[in-house]
Amino acid sequence: MPAVKDMVPDIAPLRPPEEVMRLSRFGAMMPTRLSFLRAVVRRLCAERSKITRTVWTMDALGHGTAVYSVDFGGHTYSLVALSHDLPEDQRSDRVIATAWDAVFVLYDGVPSSSEVARIARNAPLQEAGRFSPRDLVLSRANKSVRMWDATARALQAGTQPDAAMIRDIGYLMRTTAVYGNGKFGIADRYLIADRKGLGGPFAAEMLTVYLIRHFTLDLVQHVGQGRLDPQLARHLGIGNATGLGMAPFLVNHPVLLNNWMMARETALARVRQIETLSEDQQAHLKALAKRAAQHLSEWHVPASDHDEALRRLEREWTGFAHHFDALDAPRPMDALWAVAQNASVALQELLLSLILEPFGDLIDGLADCMGDPFGPLTSPFGGTQALRHAIETNWPWVFGIDYTDAEACRRFWYVSAAKLEPRLGDRYLDVGAELETPLDIGRRVKALYENLPTTDAPVSAFLEAHPGHALAISRVALTARYPYADIRDNLIASTCRPIDMLRCKLSFFGATKFDPKSDLWTRITLAQGAPLGDELMPENDDWWMPVLT
Amino acid sequence: MTTHSWTEVQALGIKAASGAGVPPAQALAFGAMLVRHLADGGAEGPLAAALETPQTIISLALRIERVVEAASLGVTPISVIEDNPGQRAMLISWLFALPCHADVRIQGNAIEASLMLTAPSQRSRPDRVPLGPTLETQLQTLAAKTYVPDSDASRNAGAGAGQMELD
Known part of the structure; x- marks a missing residue:
């Protein structure tokens, strides 16, 4: 590459x-058209991919199992979808939820019935399940109950759902997590990164999201026993609720x-x-x-x-x-x-x-x-003077922040013992600041600078006396080679809005219709306007900023 | 013996080192070393021992830093002497875990390393990494020390997902 x-x-x-x-x-x-979902759909269109439903054992309420297969980049991938009856009081978008309307695995190949059974035992457990290298992505989704019920009812009545409602909500289900790259035993990304179509970041996850959207449309038409107008169906994407977990990703x-x-x-x-x-x-x-x-x-x-x-x-x-x-x-x-x-x-x-x-x-x-x-291919500094110069050149913004000011350090990022949910605390009110996740890169670089000796010395000699500065040194080295590697703002300031980091990452995914619910989490829509499963042709890859015409 | 993904083991190694009190950068590097070591069939004993004494991990990281520093000055090969076989094995795994290309030769207690800092490592990675139950338990126990106990306050007051309404 x-x-x-x-x-x-x-x-x-x-x-x-x-x-x-x-x-x-x-x-x-x-x-943009470089966004990851867009790139995956563009390739699906270029290949004129066909999605085949190979398993469909659904009851009248839409609870059961489905498997979809698609040929993509010379390989076959299958989405195993398991839809359940979810009591209303258990429906939550948070990481700490333990049950969902539907759970999914993107499988490498076409699963046998025993493999489907294995997935059916584990996927409902999500983070508590165990998965194999044949499992590429693990996900789950909850219904937008309003949109779901309205669509199913309209189809049952022989009509179409209200276009205005589709415009305003934009999806039938929203995913609340899409796990890839080795989580819970699923395949490491490097095992599939050389495959055509899956080389881009989060490509397997985006393929999964697209197939989930296809499944939700299929499912609602099954429950409603009617066919959605393709124009309306196209405007139903797949929602997503995203919280703080995405923010540390950008730093890490x-x-x-x-x-x-x-x-x-x-x-x-x-x-x-x-x-x-x-x-x-x-x-x-x-x-x-x-x-x-x-x-x-x-x-x-x-x-x-x-x-x-x-x-x-x-x-x-x-x-x-x-x-x-x-x-x-x-x-x-x-x-x-x-x-x-x-x-x-x-x-x-x-x-x-x-x-x-x-x-x-x-x-x-x-x-x-x-x-x-490859990972970071950086070269060490010739000495502490070169390190000092690099900080002065590439990190001038840290000198404008007074990290002794309480407001400049009020936030701390941490991982909760509850399902390892990333959270944000108040350093002066909440417990756990001593277990802070090191996202305070600016503060660390400034502290490093203030500790550097006035005379030149090997960086390793400095590190021997100050091992705690190693992270800051590595980030300064990174920025010398990778200029866009670090966010140039104070991520622990009381004014820091994690939602901004979420927006960045989600825009690279291809998200639209950002719908922030606080500074800490947002809902978005993916694949709204994207060609439907039977429309994957190059001429249909025109869905930037979708509108309901 | 259970098997895990590379990413799982690496992430667990990083958290465990952090839980043991190792600074973040050295913990990151230790996690990368640990998974390389296990994937290459290395013994678990030295890893477990290192996690008992965080200073060992910090010292190993410093020794690797010196090798990288020497490589950047054009020294090749760089010789590292280590009498302790466990620590020698971890140093070798650490070199192989670097993102850059590393040629390593072992002669008795000496490791001779040649690094190409701007060339990526070509070492392959398996689809599964073995991890014995004793080491896994130790890693999980140490990793848990990095988690903040859950509480109503942290769940509800500004942390986590914030307000939640469903539609």
Whole structure:
């Protein structure tokens, strides 16, 4: 796999990390055609994949077992889906839940009946089950009871569900966890990473999510004994509820984060470099701008502050739209981007997402560079003076934070003994700060800097006296080679909003319709607008910012 | 003997080292070493002993740091002398667990390592890693020391998923 840095053409400079790697920008990120789900569906479409239902033992209420198989990249994968009767009082989206409406395993191959039986014994236990290397992904989902009941009832009555409700909710079920890469005994990612279609980050997980969406549509039509209008069905994606667990991931996988951001920034730089646009390309961009406006108008969330932010963006986008009338000028994308520098971060991120969309030929290859097959290949510093210089060069933001201020350190991240749920505590009120998860990278780097000797010395000699600084040293070394590896904000400040980190990661997954429920968790929609299971053809890979037309 | 995924064992090794009191970076490296060691058929005894004395893990990490530092200065091969067979085995596993390419030769109590810091390791990984029950119990016990006990307060007041409404 080529490194992203080796694929960066001689183009306009990438946006600097100090501009990109900020929580305020993370909190505004949008999905792009490089997003992981999009990349998987694009490949499914390119291969004209067919999804086959090989097992279907469901009762009239939709409780039972289903297996779907799909050929993808030269391999066959199967989704084993187990649907249960879930008492209302047990339905929870939190990690600490112990029962779900449906549980799933993505299986490598076509499972025999004994393998289905094995999965049926373990998948309902989720984290407490044991899985084999043939099991690639483990997941579970809960119904949106409102959407589910309304859809099933409408179909039973021979009608269609209310389009407005579909627009507002957008899914029949939402996953509450999608586990991959070796968790609970399932296959390690490296066992499948060389396979076509599964090389990208979270590709197996995204294939699972797509198949779960297919299952939910099948199931509701089984229960409703009717057929959904394909246009409405297409607008039913798969929901997801995500909490704090995603936030530490970004800190604990710095090379991966770097590669995601590097690909995205490289894509932007390539598009900005386009000299001229054909009339078709101009028309495409204008159509996408209109679609974005409609998408925003259809995107409402219950939280008033988040909804107001959406309405501001909607108004700002309306005012910005006329700039799409000047696309016949030289270097039109760069000019458009330059104009947006006077706009809000939210508009910039929406525009970035939009202007990548028509240029797959130019940027889709970057999706192959977003993994981290090697781990960090860093070189040690020649001495403590070089280390000092690297901190001064790449970590200037830490000097602006007073870590002796209580508010700058109020939060601490930890792992609860309850199903290992990641949580966030108040250092001055809650117990457990001594067991803090080390996400306080900025604080550590500043402390390292303050402890460095005034005269040069081997870093190993410094480490012998100060072994606790090893993490900070490794992160400074990482940033020297991987500029987008670290978030340049204080993650333990009282003002830190984990939701911004969730937004970043979820946008890379391809999430839309972010629906924050607090600063700690959000609901989102995946695969809304994506082609249905019998529509996987290249011409149907056009579902950026889905709208219900 | 049960088998686990590579990721499970590595993550457990990291948490166990943290639970034993090892600083985060050294715990990360120890977890990578531990799973490499077990996957390559290494004995569990030295791992268990190291976890009993966190200073052993910190010292091993420092010795590897010195090897990497020497490699960055162009020294090759780098010789490391270790009389204790268990610690020697862990040093070898540690070198093989580095993300970079490592050639390692053993002559008596001497390890001769040649590192290519910018070339990725080509060592393969199996689909399962063996882990004996005694070591697994020790790892689980130490890992549990990194978890904050659950409480109503942590579950409900701002931590975890926050407010929850279902639709």
